Amino acid sequence: MGRVKKALAALQDRGFRWFFLARTLTLVTGSMSSIALAFAVLSIDNDAGALSIVLTAFTVANIVFLLLGGVVADRLPRALVIQTSYVVDILSIGTTAALLFTHTATVPLLAGLAALNGASAAFVMPAMQGLIPQLTTPGHLQQANALLSFARSATTIAGPVVAGGIVALAGPAWVMVIQAAGWALAIVFLALVRLPPPVRGQRAGLFHDLHDGWREFWSRPWLWIVVLAFMVLNAIHAGAWGVAGPYIAKNDPLLGIAGWGWVVSAEGAGVLVMTLLLLWLPLRRPLRLGMLGMSALAIPLTLLGVHPSVLLLVAAAFVAGAGVEVFSTGWNVTMMEQIPEEKLSRVSSYDMLGSFVAMPIGTLAFGWLIARADVTALMVGSAIVYAVIALGTMLVPSIWRMGRATAPAEREPVSDGV
Template identity: 40%
Template sequence: MTSPAPSPVKRRRPEWAGRNYTLLTTAAVITGVGSSSALIATSFAVLQQGGDGGDIGLVAAARTLPLVVFILIGGAVADRMPRHRVMVAANALNCVSQAAFAVLVLTGTAELWQMMVLTALCGTGQAFFNPAAEGMLMSSVTAEQAGRAFSFFRMSSQGAGIGGAALGGVMASAVNPGWVLALDAAGFAVAGGLRAFLDVSHIPAREPGGGLLTDLREGWQEFIGRPWLWSIVAQFSVVVAVVGAAESVYGPLVARDEFGGSGPWGTALATFGAGTLGGALLMSRWKPRRLLLAGTLGVFPLALPSAALAVPLPVAGLCAVMFVSGVAIEVFGVSWMTTMHQEIPEDKLSRVSAYDWFGSVAMLPLATAVAGPVEGLVGRGTALWGCAALVLITTALVLLVPDVRNMTRREHTVPVTAGGPGSEDLSRGLAADTLPAASSADAESALGRLG
């Protein structure tokens, strides 16, 4: 009598969700909750200590300035060292700085300069983390499954942001904002522990180069040789600056003066998160052929929240436009990540990502620092209308670049296990063996920095 054949074991996750991808996604969800909460708590911690809109802008600028200063070095380091070690070290720095910030706020002893120094340390950690994280994520999936994998990753992290924004708004109103900052510090500790288990053995060792400056030069040549890349980064240097000023400085002030406190603003940010969740779900099923054209059209609605705050619309109206802009930015975000994965060689991903980050956030410290003085000079409403207008103008201009309009998705069918040996070679090989966007009218591309 023969034994019955064992029934197949049912997989708990899709084939493309390998070990590294799963760890990265889980860690991103954890930090997404804490960081979204801390974004609101930081603004209201400054107000609690007697600060005003100008002080909120200075603290926000203190966080982003180190990001601008160190991001290129962070990208070069991430292409030289094991990326997971860079990510863990950055998470450790973020954990310590946020924990110290929480203690100062909870004890009521936080001064403006202390808050600026601690947020600057957090920004320094992000400068090294972001290029390493993007390179690690893009090397964890195959080209064939990139669109679906990136959609699910963003859907998961943005879903965490929904809960985090709502939690931050409620906690900042109900309890001391310092407890929200403590939650963020704990999230960095847990996420860093998960990222320590990432496997980088399948990533080919980088050959010794000519030094840090050589690495930066190679990354610059890769960046500047692609018109679609530098033109969209230039666009986002303005978009990120004005949207960041509106959301970090003007949003909390409008909430305080018009809506009665932090709760409604937290709800609005949570609704934006819900929109990004819906947008990521949409992009997990929709694969636009003209990636960058679809993505760039998704940037126009980012003007809506600034306009809604300028009126200002009732909370329900503000939430509606936040939802729409959330959906739209995910169309851009997934398209952008897919393009980067498709077009950039794996061994240069972190360096190119660093130039992307550098350009995108270069003007953010200035924008947040001057948001308060500009409000005093022209009025809050005029400043917000100006933010909306700049989003529309820069996005319309980038559509004049032929590569942005014409870059097309390439379908890859080579069977390679996601996140396993050979997947990075495949990604690099496909990028190296195909024509760059600048030399093909049929090429197309697709990360939303704001997502």
Template identity: 40%
Template sequence: MTSPSSHRGPLRPPAWAGRNYVLLTAGAIIANLGSHGAMIAAAFAVIETGGGAGEVGLVAAARTLALVLFLLIGGAVADRLPRHRVMVAANALSCVSQAAFAALVLGGEAELWQMMVLSALGGTGQAFFNPAAEGMLLSSVSGAQASRAFAFFRMAMHGAAIGGAAIGGAMIAAIGPGWVLAVDAAAFAVAGALRAFLDVSHIRPREAGGGLISDMREGWVEVRSRPWLWGIVAQFSVVVAVVAAAEGVYGPLVARDELGGAAPWGLALAAFGVGTVLGAILMMRWKPRRMLLAGSLCVFPLAAPSAALAVPLQVEGLIVVMLVSGIAIEVFGVAWMMALHQEIPEDKFSRVSSYDWFGSVAMVPLATALAGPAEIAFGRSTALWGCSALVVIVTALVLLVPDVRNLTMRSQDRVVVPPTEKAPAGDGKESVERLG
């Protein structure tokens, strides 16, 4: 017998990929292709104006600071207004800021303060976009196929990030950073246009709330009431920070002093990116029943890159370690999205996501700022072993939370009625619902 899927044309998406999911994935691919090249271009734009490591760090820090300051507000706004409108507005802000950045660089008139302000505007756009986008994605797939949908989406994002960094690096060498920033602005414009066509008719209208502060407080109550949720957010506030310090500060220094320069470190980072794609492919087929337990166990390998740099391993060993850690973190990432999709009410998706994002980025500036003093005080190798130990300790602690060990995937916890379909008359399921 011929299966229904065999009748699909070669360009038709699978049945679980509805219209919103396709638009979200296409927009993410386009935006990531542009933004990952632009991150490299921004650094080289600063260098071309005569700046050094300090100036590059200030421009990057301006973006991160704005992201941290506005994330919680962004989450509250995205749960109050239609999420696709928040996404489009955030993309428009990012497009304008990158276009202005490109114009200054191409005109040879960029000053440090201007680049910092424009970078901060880009971070502000990201702060409003990220919670809205994650909430939109979570509300756009069904429980039965959530794992596959999230895994494919993340695989597409990671693939675009790898490609964008490679293409961006080549373009910077060929035509300069200003044009790469201009391409990123165009990518934001195209991605925003796609997201304008998202359909939110299947999402239950928000009830009137008490105000922005009240909405933020409700989001915090949602996080605080679930030990597995705040436990893992706290865990990753440490994990992301120490990994950023190890790989963003110590990694290039180890590569310079022990591995022969930037090229081996670039290969190791590329191996991590490949690992994330492989991890996403794995999660398209594997649905762990105790999803948070499987995901949390896969955080332990994130301690390995710091340990490998502390030894240090030769390039071949470091590449293997980075590949494995990339696979592992992607298993966690998909499992985490599955848990949020199953357990969090739809009308609070974006606020919970904003606290998640806030926990992940808030300590990064502090960790990277302390990396230098820690190296002076304890030595680079000891500091790296400390990074590795912190990952192991906080991950072991979060496994003490019973819900992290025991939260179980249910067969289908949320029904999403695709925007192109209508629920049977009289059943009252014309919006995303939590069942049971």
């Protein structure tokens, strides 16, 4: 019982419990709606290009509004920012459902609504990053982030399965209705979280806040070096794993489409198992171990080019998924411990912008390269670049030496005032 209590320690904090319930609910319904939206678009225009337009609209709007989202989340109560964004989501999701029910949906309309969702998410993500340290004690930060990762990975595995059944039986519009209901209930849960007002210093406006966040971001070499590394790592992952992987699976009988499904599931299982381990195992050197864990993706990338056997790839993808989760939890904990609370959302928005901005480039580049280059050379070369960049970051002293912050031992988080 003692080990279980330690693993679930963050849930002792009342504010985090309500936030965790809200976040889990939106993760479940959100993972369902992404599948439903894909089938909704394809039911209108059975063309992969149409789907890419809708997905790109979401991504571009998200990137464009990220920095503004970080400023707003540092200026206003973060729970309120999230709730307001959820209201916008409910309106856009409800409109999508209505268009699907009335058979009046078009690809441009769905792209416009997806862009609205992407812009809304740009406010939610920095706000959530800044909110978590306000809801739990410093000693519970790792468990809190591992619990959220567990919920995310579990719903990523289960949500699409449930969504597929609902879409097949009742159509994609009903999945949108479920998502809107989930978002509405999440707003209620977040209303039960009580936080102090944001720290308000002397502010000269939006650009002053952006500059202040940039100065905080650039003053920490460990931070901007890792973000620059992930600009390339995420581009390779999006292109080599997200585009070249399915292409190889479809055209190499050694792997096959069904085999690729097992590989992707194994990656998710690796994430899930590692989240459970991190509920107990402390990360003493979160960045060192995290970047070492990220380098593990080079193994399945190499196998995709050299010998895409299902069993070998399943094992390698499991290890890679576990490594990704070590970085994810370690990175979030480090950010929350090292960045001042009143600037955390702005700094996180710079982190997210730098990490995400090159992903569309990676997707397009590998889509072009996979049809023109030698597959083995392309994948092995990508794996080498990936490993060199991930491991190379550990040569930076502040990344290699970064440990857990010495924080006040057991300060009480501000939660619901009870």
